[in-house]
Amino acid sequence: MRGISxxxxxxxxxxxxxxxVKKAATGDGAKTSAAPAVRLRATGSSFVERMMKKWAxxxxxxxxxxxxxxxxxxxxxxxxxxxETDFGCTDAPLTADQLSKAGGADKVVQVPLVMxxxxxxxNLTDLxxxxxxxxxxxxxxxxxxxxxxxxxxxxxxxxxxxLPDKSITVCQRADGSGTSHIFTTYLSGVSADWKxxxxxxxxxxxxxxxxGTKSAGVASLVEQTPGAIGYVELSFALxxxxxxxxKLKNSSGKFIEPTLEAVTAAAGALKEIPDDLVVNxxxxxxxxxxxxxxxxxxxxxxxxxxxxxxxxxxSFTWALSEDGQKMAPPENYARLPDAIAAKAKEILAKLPxx
Amino acid sequence: MSSAAPAVHGSATDxxxxxxxxxxxxxxxxxxxxxVLAATVLTVQAYPAxxxxxxxxxxxxxWNVAQGRFGAVPFVYGTIITSxxxxxxAVPIGIGAATYLAEIAKPPIRLAVGFLVELLAAIPSVxxxxxxxxxxxxxxxxxxxxxxxxxxxxxxxxxxxLVLALMVVPYITAVTIDALRAVPVAQRxxxxxxxxxxxxxxxxxxxxxxxxxIVGGGFLALGRALGETMAxxxxxxxxxxxxxxxxxxxxxxxxxxxxEMPGAGDNLHRSVLVALGLVLFVxxxxxxxxxxxxxxxxIQPAQPDSEPSHLPPxxxxxxxxALAEKSIPLPPVSAWPARVNRMMTTLLCLCVVxxxxxxxxxxxxxxSAGAGQISLDFFLHSANTQVNGESRPGLGHAIVGTMLxxxxxxxxxxxxxxxxxxxxVEYRKSPLARIARFCAEIMTGVPxxxxxxxxxxxxxxxxxxxxxxxxxxxxxxxxxxxxxxxIVLRTAEEALLTVPDALRRASxxxxxxxxxxxxxxxxxxASTAIITGVFLGVARIxxxxxxxxxxxxxxxxxxxxxxxxxxxxxxxSDMSERMPFLTYYIYNYAMSDKIEEQHLAWCGAFVLLVFVxxxxxxxxxxxxxxxxxxxRSG
Numbered sequence: 010m011r012g013i014s015x016x017x018x019x020x021x022x023x024x025x026x027x028x029x030v031k032k033a034a035t036g037d038g039a040k041t042s043a044a045p046a047v048r049l050r051a052t053g054s055s056f057v058e059r060m061m062k063k064w065a066x067x068x069x070x071x072x073x074x075x076x077x078x079x080x081x082x083x084x085x086x087x088x089x090x091x092x093e094t095d096f097g098c099t100d101a102p103l104t105a106d107q108l109s110k111a112g113g114a115d116k117v118v119q120v121p122l123v124m125x126x127x128x129x130x131x132n133l134t135d136l137x138x139x140x141x142x143x144x145x146x147x148x149x150x151x152x153x154x155x156x157x158x159x160x161x162x163x164x165x166x167x168x169x170x171x172l173p174d175k176s177i178t179v180c181q182r183a184d185g186s187g188t189s190h191i192f193t194t195y196l197s198g199v200s201a202d203w204k205x206x207x208x209x210x211x212x213x214x215x216x217x218x219x220x221g222t223k224s225a226g227v228a229s230l231v232e233q234t235p236g237a238i239g240y241v242e243l244s245f246a247l248x249x250x251x252x253x254x255x256k257l258k259n260s261s262g263k264f265i266e267p268t269l270e271a272v273t274a275a276a277g278a279l280k281e282i283p284d285d286l287v288v289n290x291x292x293x294x295x296x297x298x299x300x301x302x303x304x305x306x307x308x309x310x311x312x313x314x315x316x317x318x319x320x321x322x323x324s325f326t327w328a329l330s331e332d333g334q335k336m337a338p339p340e341n342y343a344r345l346p347d348a349i350a351a352k353a354k355e356i357l358a359k360l361p362x363x
Numbered sequence: 364m365s366s367a368a369p370a371v372h373g374s375a376t377d378x379x380x381x382x383x384x385x386x387x388x389x390x391x392x393x394x395x396x397x398x399v400l401a402a403t404v405l406t407v408q409a410y411p412a413x414x415x416x417x418x419x420x421x422x423x424x425x426w427n428v429a430q431g432r433f434g435a436v437p438f439v440y441g442t443i444i445t446s447x448x449x450x451x452x453a454v455p456i457g458i459g460a461a462t463y464l465a466e467i468a469k470p471p472i473r474l475a476v477g478f479l480v481e482l483l484a485a486i487p488s489v490x491x492x493x494x495x496x497x498x499x500x501x502x503x504x505x506x507x508x509x510x511x512x513x514x515x516x517x518x519x520x521x522x523x524x525l526v527l528a529l530m531v532v533p534y535i536t537a538v539t540i541d542a543l544r545a546v547p548v549a550q551r552x553x554x555x556x557x558x559x560x561x562x563x564x565x566x567x568x569x570x571x572x573x574x575x576x577i578v579g580g581g582f583l584a585l586g587r588a589l590g591e592t593m594a595x596x597x598x599x600x601x602x603x604x605x606x607x608x609x610x611x612x613x614x615x616x617x618x619x620x621x622x623e624m625p626g627a628g629d630n631l632h633r634s635v636l637v638a639l640g641l642v643l644f645v646x647x648x649x650x651x652x653x654x655x656x657x658x659x660x661x662i663q664p665a666q667p668d669s670e671p672s673h674l675p676p677x678x679x680x681x682x683x684x685a686l687a688e689k690s691i692p693l694p695p696v697s698a699w700p701a702r703v704n705r706m707m708t709t710l711l712c713l714c715v716v717x718x719x720x721x722x723x724x725x726x727x728x729x730x731s732a733g734a735g736q737i738s739l740d741f742f743l744h745s746a747n748t749q750v751n752g753e754s755r756p757g758l759g760h761a762i763v764g765t766m767l768x769x770x771x772x773x774x775x776x777x778x779x780x781x782x783x784x785x786x787x788v789e790y791r792k793s794p795l796a797r798i799a800r801f802c803a804e805i806m807t808g809v810p811x812x813x814x815x816x817x818x819x820x821x822x823x824x825x826x827x828x829x830x831x832x833x834x835x836x837x838x839x840x841x842x843x844x845x846x847x848x849x850i851v852l853r854t855a856e857e858a859l860l861t862v863p864d865a866l867r868r869a870s871x872x873x874x875x876x877x878x879x880x881x882x883x884x885x886x887x888x889a890s891t892a893i894i895t896g897v898f899l900g901v902a903r904i905x906x907x908x909x910x911x912x913x914x915x916x917x918x919x920x921x922x923x924x925x926x927x928x929x930x931x932x933x934x935x936s937d938m939s940e941r942m943p944f945l946t947y948y949i950y951n952y953a954m955s956d957k958i959e960e961q962h963l964a965w966c967g968a969f970v971l972l973v974f975v976x977x978x979x980x981x982x983x984x985x986x987x988x989x990x991x992x993x994x995r996s997g
Contacts, residue, residue, distance in 0.1 A: 048923070050833060050916075050941060066749065076918050076941070083626020090628070093823070093833040093916075110628065178516045183601035185626025212626065214427035219518060219612035220601030221954065222622060228956035233500065234516030249956060 046074035047320035053077075053085020053098030054187050055223040056242040057305040060123055060342050061098075064328060067336075071327045073320035081223060083185015083211050089308055095317050096309035098122070100187020100242075101211050102287045103308060114285070116311055118360065120353040121286055121304040122328055124276055124343040127191050128246035128254040128267040128301075131238045132231050133158065135173060136253075139266065141166045143258035144199025144300075150177055150238060152202060153217035158236065166258075173236075180230045180239035183220025185211045191303035192240045195291040199300075228252060243267055244341035259300040260292050271299035272343040282348055286356070304345065311360065319362045329354050379878035387786035390779045391799040394852065397845055398802045401809065401817045402644070408820055409641040412634035420638065426603040428623075433635040435642065437603045441520060441613035442643070445595060446588040448524025448609065449531055454581055456528075457535030458570075459714030464536070465543040466565055467708060468715075476715060477540065478983055483722050484533035485975045487906025489946050490968045492597030493953040494725045495526045500598060503610075512610055518600040520613040526594050529721055531584035536718070538583060538658065542576025543569055560704040579657030583808075586650040590643065590810025592617035592909040593950060616643045617812045621909060624816070640813050651808030726972065733969025736962040746919035746948070756959070758967050760921045764943035767922070767934055768836060768915060769905050772843035777897050779844075780851025785881055787852070788859040800856070803849035811846060815910030818842035823914070834916025836938035842910035847900040854896025858889040895986040902978040906971060908946040916941035945971060 046069045051061075058079040068075055077098070080088075085097035090110050102119055103111070111117045129147065131140055146162050149155035155162055159172045182189045190211045197204040207213050221227040224241040231239040232252060246254045246267060256264035265271050275290060275298035282288060290302040309321055327333050334344045345353070413420065416433060423434025460480065464473045503525075504517030546569050554564040570577070600612020601622060616639045627633040744757025783803075787796040822830060822838040830837075862885050870880040886893070918941040920926070924933025945967050952964035 062747065062754065065747065074920075076920055078917055078919070081626055087626060087628050088833075091824075091832065092827070106630075107628070176513055183622045185623065208429060210429035212428040212623065212632075214425070214429065215602070217604075218602060219516065220622070222601075223951075223954075225951075225955040225957065225960075229954055230516065230518075232956060233496075234504065237516060245956065252956075 046070075046072055047316050049073050049075045049096065049317060049320060049324075050094045051075055051077045051085075051096050051098065052080045052088045052094050054082045054100050054305055055079035055225065056100055056125055056188060056244070057098045057122060057342075059244060060305075060337065060340055063336055063340050064333060067332070068324045068327065071320075071323045073324035075324065079223060081182075081184040082187030082190070086308065089310065092310075095313060096307055096321055099306050099308060100303050101190035102306055111310060117308060118311060118356065119286065119306045119308045120325055120329070120356055121345055121349060122307050122325070123334075123337050124272055124290075124302060124304050124345055126243040126267055126272045126275075126299050126302040126343070127188055127195070127240050128243050129238065129240050129257065130228065130231050130246050130252045130254050132235050133173065133175075133253070134235065136170060138170060139253060140170070140255040141258070141264045142255045143264075144196065145202075147257075148196050148200035148203040151179060151181075151196065151215070151218065152206060153179075166264075175236040178234050178237040179215075179218030180227050180234070180237050181213075181215050181218045181220055182222070182224075182227060184222045186223075187211060187303070187305075188224060188240065188242055189213055191291065191301060194289060194303075195301045198289075198292045243269075243272065243343075247341040257300050259296075259298050260294055261296050261298075263296055265297065265299050267299050267301075269338055269341065269343045271297055272302050273346075274298045275300070275302045276343065276346040276349075279346060279348070282352060284352075286349060286352060288349075302343075304349075315362075318360065322357050322360055322362045326354055326357050329357070377876050380876050383878040383881065384786075384790070387782045387789070388795060390782035391786040391795050393779060394783065394799045394802040394806065394849065397848075398806055400821070401813065404817045404820045405637060405641045405644055405813065409634060409638035412631060412638040415631065416635070420635070424605055428632050431631055433631070435639055437605050438614050438616045438619055438639055439642065440605050441599065441615040442589055442617075444520045444609055444613065445523040445527055445599065445615055446585055448521060449527035449588045450581065450585060452525065452528035453532040453535055453584060456714045456717050457532040457580075457584070458539050458577060459711045460532075460718050461536045461539035461543060462565055462570070463708075463711035463715050465540045466561070466569065467711060476719070477537075478979075479722060480533050480536050480718055482533075482976065482979060483529065483718065484537075485902055485906075485979050486530075486725065487908075487946065487949075487971055487975065488530070488591060488593040489597075489906070489908050489949045489953070490725065490729065490972060491526055491530055492594035493949060493964065493968055494728060495522065495594060495598040496953060498724070498728065499525060507610055513608075515600070515611050518598050519611050520599065520606065520609040522610075523595045523599040523613075523615070524609070526598055527588045527591055530591060530594065531588050532718060534584040534587060535577075535580045538580030539573070539577050542573035542580065545576065546572040560700045562704040562707040563700060566707075575657045575660050579654045579660075582650050582654035582657065586647050586654060586808045589650065590617060590647050590808075590812070592621050592810065592812040593946075596621050597950075597954065616640070617810055617909070620812055620816070621912065624913070637816065640816055643810060644813055647808050647810055648805050651805055654808075655804050729965065729968045729972050732962075733965040733967075733972075737966045737969065741963070741966050745921045746943075756963065758945060758948055758963055760918070760925075761943040761945040761948050761967070762970065763922060763925065764836075764915075764918075765905060765945045767938065768839045768843060768911070768942060768944055769901060770934070771836070771840040771938065772847055772904055773897065773901055775840065776844040776847035776851055776900065780848045780900075781855045781886070781893060783848075783852050784855035784859055785886075787856050789877065789881065799852070803852045806845070806849040807853070810909075811907055812909035814842050814845055815913040818845070818910065819913040831939055834914055834941050836915055836940065836942035839911045839915030839942055839944070840938065842914045843904045843907065846907065846910065847904050850900040850903060851893075851896055854899060855889070855893045858892030858896060859885060861892065862888045891985055895982045898978050898982045898985075902975050902982075905978075906946065906975060908944075908950050911944050911947065915944055917947045918943045 058077060061075060061077040065075060082099035082101055085099050086103060086107055088094040089097035090107060103117065108114045108117065129142060143166055146155065146166065149162060156176055158175045158177055164172055190209060193209045193213050197209050221230040224245050227239040228241045228245045228249065231237040246252055254267050256266050259265050274295050275293040278293045278295040278298055279288060290304065292300050307325055313321065329350045334350065337344050420433060421435050424436040425432045425434045426437060464476055499522060500517035503522055550568050550572055551564055554568045595615050596618035599615060599618055601614055601618065602612040603614045606613055620636050620640055624636050627636055740755060741757045742759045742762065744755055745760035746756045748755055748757060783799055787800055790796055818838055818841050822841055823832065823834060866884055866888060867880060870884045922933060922937040923940060924930035924937045949964050949967045952960040955961055
């Protein structure tokens, strides 16, 4: 009995010590905001995870303490619909099915947060210059009709590249993913074959290939496997120096590398912005536009509790403002075009929040 | 064994004995209740899919979520193939190692190596998966390249089968050792008397005698292999296909549930996944039942050496020496059996080595990669901690989270399991006792991912509007407690059965009531064994991932009560929030591309492994060789 009490006392004092040291380590000197921040639970796209982390301190001073778990867009949407989270982040806007589950399009709010793209990464260490790929070749690879790197279709757009005689290991997302949605939207737009055989989905029926979970999983799959090809969110490709990205052919016929400038150029080519802000950002016109772009949406129900709704609206309004958006490019995300950001802020302003 | 003696009761008319009987019966009822609950929840949630898709579901191999066309064949195929590969590799090696340890090795080696083999059973699944990704996958990749096979990146059905083999071999070994040592000495003596070599004795007498025990152990291992989730999900390739070549990527039922369930809505997709889970449930239960039936026919718990120690050991060399002493002419020893004997001894020894090499490799890899990176920051920071605007993550919050989850689950499962064990022992003739024991045996074979599914369906979906509609620590505790209770029941029951009846009779003779006898005499006498059983349960649930994935959620922050110093009562108030846990980070960060996250995963794996090792070593020290062990209690 005594021994147990002693043990408990030791453990508790150790934890107390931890608390002190931790406070010092995190530099939590004075509280920055008067009211305690509302704890918001969120899950969703792994794409936006890093941005959320970077925004977290500033968002906390806006009143929302966001506990974000990167689980893939599919789970993000489901959790939000089930009420398990306060909001979700997804690379794919809600489908009609999901909207009806929420009780109708007027019960949910969808606002874009940042822009990004999907890069096609590959592992061919002997290749000197970046690989060129176009829509039909990419669709052929993912359909399984093009099986080897030295296939004539690939060689045709990569003259003199010296492609090896290696079979292509196709990598994709095994979990429900908004990135898959963006990628399959692009493929459906450039390949009628793809559109009829597979189509657009967050969980497509991939004809060939192996699956990794989240972009990090796909990135490490490709990294580990010579001769692999995969698609990941843009920021992953930009961060990793040893993962090479392919140049994709855009609608003007130019092969464009995935960069923030190319994504921003594509956004600038948007002519019309619908009221619900659901835009297809793949294959946009423009000489320097990158053809596979997308945005990350924050989705939440209008009937959240008052304090949570206020915190959510305030947080996202800040994220859409200049202060929030300017933090995006250093993290390898692209800013939203001003027109879209303005419309999104309008949507948020209309919500019944004092 | 005291189970043969009639159960002794004191006067059953005083209120404390009646209360005892009621409470312990209530605890015992929980076992059939939870089993029936699990089966019901799975069936109810799977029904929409089975109703809509019909029997087509079981013969279709299409998997198209968007268009609603589902088929179970790729997953059943993958589960079967990976388990078959695992059995093909694990059974010979496991039996070989067990034979060496039981028949040939000297007792100190048997003890030491036996402990090491049990450690293989104690290593958490995510650590196996992690090791598989870092070591096995590149190794197989180069091997495939060397053999000229299609480059598939090293992940596939064969890889998953190998990892599974490593995970289930300790179960085969442990059960086989018990089976071999239960073979009567007289059989061996007879063989030696006829001039057999040691190998001939083993092959013709001992192994056949132990056959049903060995087969039972094989089925036990098969049941485990079928339900394994995390390690397989990390190396199988996650492709819903039917590759005829086993080196290609495939999918298994538990892996698809773990990967696709989180993103599946309240619809056909989800129901289909639960239907797959139901298939797995039924198959696991059947195989587990078969295994238990075979084992009960042959095995008794490990006996101490049944040869009296004052006599010299009986083996072929001693027999020859004794015969030579008495000047009895020996029959001519043919060279061939002697050579075979030597060869097989070496082969069996190699089997043991084949087990120990991966064990040491895993420990070595985790230690070198994890211990080197560990720092105070690891324990004191959370995944979101930022120092001066820069991210300096650690996993302290996850460690505290795991401690909270495991602590509460132990607190709940231990008394319930012990009370139920008391009922099963004191009233062992009653039907409820038999049912409770039976259900507990089945429950130990249920794959952990299904426990998570059921807990999620119950606490978060169905009762969510009354409790909390989001993942909470309590839901995680519920799932872990369900997994721990059968372990506690079975080990406590064994412990109580070893208490000599004489103690009971003496206590009743002195006029004690049932309650007094149990709490003052019997439980204290069995306490050491019960405590080691609890340790076993703790070690098992600390390494669990799949059930917590669906129930505890996860959080990157410190628990709310720990954010600014320690709020008293945090271990209660924080449980209704999402709870971080260590294995979540090991699983996710192992597959990450960021070096910083991989370091955290290694550190986490190291801490987890050290903890599990300490618990197992403590168990061994307290209870000795005859105590419960990870591989024996299934």
